[in-house]
Amino acid sequence: MVKVRRIVANVATQDIAAAKRFYQDVLGLDMLMDQSWIATYGSNESMQVQVSVMTQGGSGTPVPDLSIEVDDVDAALDAMRAAGFVVEYGPADEPWGVRRFYVRDPFGRLVNILAHP
Numbered sequence: 001m002v003k004v005r006r007i008v009a010n011v012a013t014q015d016i017a018a019a020k021r022f023y024q025d026v027l028g029l030d031m032l033m034d035q036s037w038i039a040t041y042g043s044n045e046s047m048q049v050q051v052s053v054m055t056q057g058g059s060g061t062p063v064p065d066l067s068i069e070v071d072d073v074d075a076a077l078d079a080m081r082a083a084g085f086v087v088e089y090g091p092a093d094e095p096w097g098v099r100r101f102y103v104r105d106p107f108g109r110l111v112n113i114l115a116h117p
Helices: 018-026 073-082
Strands: 030-034 039-042 066-069 087-093 099-104 110-115
Touching (some): 018 030
Antiparallel strands (some): 087 099
């Protein structure tokens, strides 16, 4: 049997540099690779491997392109707003036990930023 080691989200863009402000400056991810045609951001945190398949995003919201769990959703919300990113949903305390908000990255991808209290 094959064992999955990691899952990578790939986001198409013609402006690689625009990712830095959202993924590195605001969310604090590290630059892991920069080859001019690809920039990879990540973290040395131990993470679970998951793929979610959805008919909707929960609470009647659209399905997000990415979900990013953070340690402090309110700090992430403040940082997103301070950086000029528009919150499209939330913040909300959801009945399944997460606090979250939706924001679009510089490439138009809907990102679900969440924390488990």
